[in-house]
Amino acid sequence: MKNTLLIFSKMHGLGNDYVVIDESKKEIIPEYKKPEIVEELCRRGFSIGADGVIFVVPPTVDKADIRFRIFNADGSEAEMCGNGIRCFAKFVYENGIVPHDEMVVETLGGIKYLELIVRSGEVLASTVDMGKANFKADAIPMINPLIGTDEFMDQELIVDSKPMKMSAVSVGNPHAVIFTDEDLETIDLDYLGPLIENHEAFPQKTNVHFVNIINRGEIKMLTWERGAGFTYACGTGATSCALVGYKLGKLDENVLVHLPGGDLFIVVYPRDGGLGAFMEGDAVLAFDGVVEVDI
Ligand SMILES: N[C@@H](CCC[C@H](N)C(=O)O)C(=O)O
Numbered sequence: 001m002k003n004t005l006l007i008f009s010k011m012h013g014l015g016n017d018y019v020v021i022d023e024s025k026k027e028i029i030p031e032y033k034k035p036e037i038v039e040e041l042c043r044r045g046f047s048i049g050a051d052g053v054i055f056v057v058p059p060t061v062d063k064a065d066i067r068f069r070i071f072n073a074d075g076s077e078a079e080m081c082g083n084g085i086r087c088f089a090k091f092v093y094e095n096g097i098v099p100h101d102e103m104v105v106e107t108l109g110g111i112k113y114l115e116l117i118v119r120s121g122e123v124l125a126s127t128v129d130m131g132k133a134n135f136k137a138d139a140i141p142m143i144n145p146l147i148g149t150d151e152f153m154d155q156e157l158i159v160d161s162k163p164m165k166m167s168a169v170s171v172g173n174p175h176a177v178i179f180t181d182e183d184l185e186t187i188d189l190d191y192l193g194p195l196i197e198n199h200e201a202f203p204q205k206t207n208v209h210f211v212n213i214i215n216r217g218e219i220k221m222l223t224w225e226r227g228a229g230f231t232y233a234c235g236t237g238a239t240s241c242a243l244v245g246y247k248l249g250k251l252d253e254n255v256l257v258h259l260p261g262g263d264l265f266i267v268v269y270p271r272d273g274g275l276g277a278f279m280e281g282d283a284v285l286a287f288d289g290v291v292e293v294d295i
Contacts, residue, residue, distance in 0.1 A: 002292040004028075008041075009091055010048060010286040013083030015232030015261030017286070019053045020091050024066065027057075029295060035075030037293055042073035048291060051228045054084050056092055064106035065098045072227025080109030080172030082128065082235015082264075086283035089114050090123035094285075109172020125282040130236070132271045133243045134170040154179075154248055159195050166196075167244045171277070174206040174226070175240035179250065184212055184222045193224025209237045216251055220258045232261030239277045242266035247275065 006028060009020045019041050021028060029037050038053040040046075055069040068088050070081040085105060092098040093116055101116040113129040135151040156163040166178045176196055180187070187210050196208040208224040221241055223234040238257040245251030246268045253268040264281040 002294050004293055004295040006291050006293050007288070008048070008291060009288050010050065011054075011087035011091065011283060012261075012286060013086050013233060013235060013281055013283050014259055014264070016083035016234060017050045018070075018081075018084050018087055019048050019050045020056065020087060021053060022056045022091075022095070022097070024056045024058055024092075024097050029055075029293075033295055034071060035077075037295070038071040039073065039075040040293065041291065048289070051225065051231050052078075052081070052084065054081070054088050054091075056088065056097060059106045061106055061111070063104055064111060065100075065103045066092055067106040068112075069108070072225070073229075074227040076227045077108070078173050078227065080107050080112075080236055082130065082237070082239060082279050083233055083281070083283075084235075085112060085114070085128055086126045086235070086281055089116055089126050089128075090283040090285065093118070093123050094121070107172060123283065125280060127278050127280045128235075130171050130239045130277045130279050132274050132276050133240070135168075135247065135274070153244070157196075157199065157201055159192065159199065164196075167248070168202075168206070169240045169244055171236050171239050171243070173236055174202065174204065175237055176202070176206045176208050177211060177241050177244040178209065179211050179213065179245070179248075181212070182210075184210055184220060187222060189222060189224050189230055193229065197224060197226050207234060207237055207240075209234070209241050211241050211245070213245070213250055214258075217254055218256045218258070219245065219251065222260070233259040233264070235264060235279055235281065238264045239266055239279050242268055243275055243277055 042050045057067045059067045115127045117125045152168040205226045210222045212220045242255040255266045257264045267278040
């Protein structure tokens with residue numbers, strides 16, 4: 001029986017859509033119920049429908065203004081979400097939860113620094129410092145030590161009995177990046193996506209991206225997300241593709257990324273002896289609503 005009315009905002013960044021729930025004052029959905037209710041709310045055709053659910057929660061560290069939690073449509077919790085954190089920033093600013101245009105956000109993937117572009121009280125876009133990328137296989141718990149402790153860059157993995165060259169990186173959450181000359185339209189994402197997502201090399205699964213290089217400052221990509229499947233865009237994914245492309249010498253530091261849902265702009269920069277990246281893109285409120293759930 002449904003017994004609780006839940007207030008939510010439905011938001012998206014380039015069509016990568018999220019249900020946003022404010023738990024900054026009090027917890028609405030008990031922890032043990034979150035995966036089940038997230039799955040229910042995300043089910044397209046049967047409920048609101050989304051790629052995931054974002055919770056606004058109080059920070060646990062002094063330096064952060066607020067904490068960001070992101071659950072995928074399958075109920076699993078992810079460490080970070082690039083499109084989601086821009087939606088989150090718009091939500092917390094416009095609802096007066098964090099009323100400044102620069103904010104420090106705690107995520108499971110580390111502390112993130114955001115700058116918002118605000119016009120007449122409305123957040124149009126934001127830039128997120130995505131932090132230092134982690135290319136080290138032994139430092140990325142998602143990557144099985146069996147594939148080595150060095151960086152896993154442009155190396156072969158057997159997928160569907162065939163070798164496929166890919167690179168692994170973590171920007172808080174895990175990504176496998178595959179540069180290809182094959183037209184993205186012809187990639188069987190529904191088949192290859194789950195095979196790579198669940199490959200034994202990635203015991204905690206991975207997000208998967210196929211990338212065409214247009215020129216040194218422009219790429220086109222197609223994503224299969226861990227826990228969500230095909231999405232119109234992936235912010236941490238776009239960041240990962242730009243970082244890997246830069247590291248392999250294929251791309252310059254400024255990269256315009258074309259995704260099925262629109263464009264993101266990534267800037268790679270030197271950080272703490274490695275590489276960091278800024279991600280810039282918009283965030284949109286689709287609608288606010290109330291849904292009845294069984295809590
Ligand atoms: N869509 C996101 C990433 C969401 C989390 C991801 N599916 C994971 O499990 O790591 C983005 O924009 O970054």
